[in-house]
Amino acid sequence: xxxxxxxxxxxxxxxxxxxxxxxxxxxxxxxxxxxxxxxxxxxxxxxxxxxxxxxxxxxxxxxxxxxxxxxxxxxxxxxxxxxxxxxxxxxxxxxxxxxxxxxxxxxxxxxxxxxxxxxxxxxxxxxxxxxxxxxxxxxxxxxxxxxxxxxxxxxxxxxxxxxxxxxxxxxxxxxxxxxxxxxxxxxxxxxxxxxxxxxxxxxxxxxxxxxxxxxxxxxxxxxxxxxxxxxxxxxxxxxxxxxxxxxxxxxxxxxxxxxxxx
Ligand code: GLN
Numbered sequence: 642x643x644x645x646x647x648x649x650x651x652x653x654x655x656x657x658x659x660x661x662x663x664x665x666x667x668x669x670x671x672x673x674x675x676x677x678x679x680x681x682x683x684x685x686x687x688x689x690x691x692x693x694x695x696x697x698x699x700x701x702x703x704x705x706x707x708x709x710x711x712x713x714x715x716x717x718x719x720x721x722x723x724x725x726x727x728x729x730x731x732x733x734x735x736x737x738x739x740x741x742x743x744x745x746x747x748x749x750x751x752x753x754x755x756x757x758x759x760x761x762x763x764x765x766x767x768x769x770x771x772x773x774x775x776x777x778x779x780x781x782x783x784x785x786x787x788x789x790x791x792x793x794x795x796x797x798x799x800x801x802x803x804x805x806x807x808x809x810x811x812x813x814x815x816x817x818x819x820x821x822x823x824x825x826x827x828x829x830x831x832x833x834x835x836x837x838x839x840x841x842x843x844x845x846x847x848x849x850x851x852x853x854x855x856x857x858x859x860x861x862x863x864x865x866x867x868x869x870x871x872x873x874x875x876x877x878x879x880x881x882x883x884x885x886x887x888x889x890x891x892x893x894x895x896x897x898x899x900x901x902x903x
Contacts, residue, residue: 687723689714690744692732694819696844697899698750698864699727710748712895713767713886720882731818733798736760739867745875747867750838752800754862762870764879766863767892771839772801774855775827775846782834785859788812794823794832801836804860820845827852840900 691710693699699708706727718725728744735747739761752770753763776782782791789809795802797816805814815832817823823835824845836859837845846852866883868876886892 684722684724686726687714687718687721687746688726688728688744690728690730690735690738690747691749692735693727693729694821695732695750695838695841697840699748709768709895709899710750712898713883713892714746714748716886716891716895717879717882720885721878732796736867739869742869745868745872746879750841750864751867752862753865754800754803756803757867760870761867762872762876764866764868764876765883766865767883767887768864768896770862770864771858772804772836772860772862773839773842773858775824775835775837775842775852776833776855777827778851778853780833782855784855784857788834788836791833792831794826794835796820796823796837799837800860800862801838805836824849824852 689710691699691706693701693706693708695708697708698710699706701707706729711727714727715725728738730738732749735744735749735751736757738744739747746764747761750768750770751757753766757763774782774785774788782788788805790811791809792813792815793805793809794815794817795805797818802814802816805812813832815823815826817826820835820837820841823832823837826832827835828849828851835842835845839854839858842854846854866879868879883892
């Protein structure tokens with residue numbers, strides 16, 4: 642009995658402390674909010690560095706950057722009570738922007754890899770990516786293994802560039818700023834194939850006649866959000882928001898909006 646009542650007492654006291662804690666902090670909360678609201682720059686900015694030439698993850702619709710990443714980022718910002726600001730730049734500049742604090746995060750269908758992990762931290766993954774090979778219809782290149790000794794177009798600094806450079810030392814690697822430029826080079830016969838992420842590849846093949854994607858994927862990878870090394874506070878907040886958005890189906894709804902099921 643005694644033990645029981647002691648436990649009960651502890652629970653009651655605990656509850657009281659908790660309740661007292663609540664009532665003593667509560668009045669200050671609205672005051673804080675009011676202070677913030679009075680501030681001209683009401684919401685803190687969440688600056689996202691991206692390369693808006695990568696449909697359906699990020700691309701222009703008029704003057705707006707839209708796409709899967711833009712929408713997931715907006716949902717994260719909303720959860721964090723922050724205002725999303727998107728900075729468009731070359732893909733190869735994103736990591737530097739994040740490292741130097743010019744951007745809070747890099748989100749650009751960016752693959753997690755060892756090299757990048759030296760310079761930035763990554764959030765949990767939010768999508769699977771696939772490196773694929775685009776060729777002209779009827780090409781003699783039938784599988785990624787046929788790429789050795791060929792002329793291959795890639796988007797500079799992407800994992801496609803990194804893998805091809807490592808795997809095929811005898812290939813002639815042509816690097817372009819944008820995936821579309823690599824695809825134009827393929828159409829013009831300047832390169833024999835283009836290695837790029839599958840979803841943008843599908844968009845580019847749809848937009849241009851006479852091209853196809855090889856059925857065998859070259860590499861499977863994971864996309865995540867890059868953050869400055871050691872920025873664990875933001876990393877934890879972003880991961881929490883991301884997991885909630887995955888759990889409640891928001892991430893899948895956004896993906897489905899841009900990628901139709903095969
Ligand atoms: N997933 C590739 C990478 O991380 C390509 C990303 C991109 O071009 N935006 O390198």
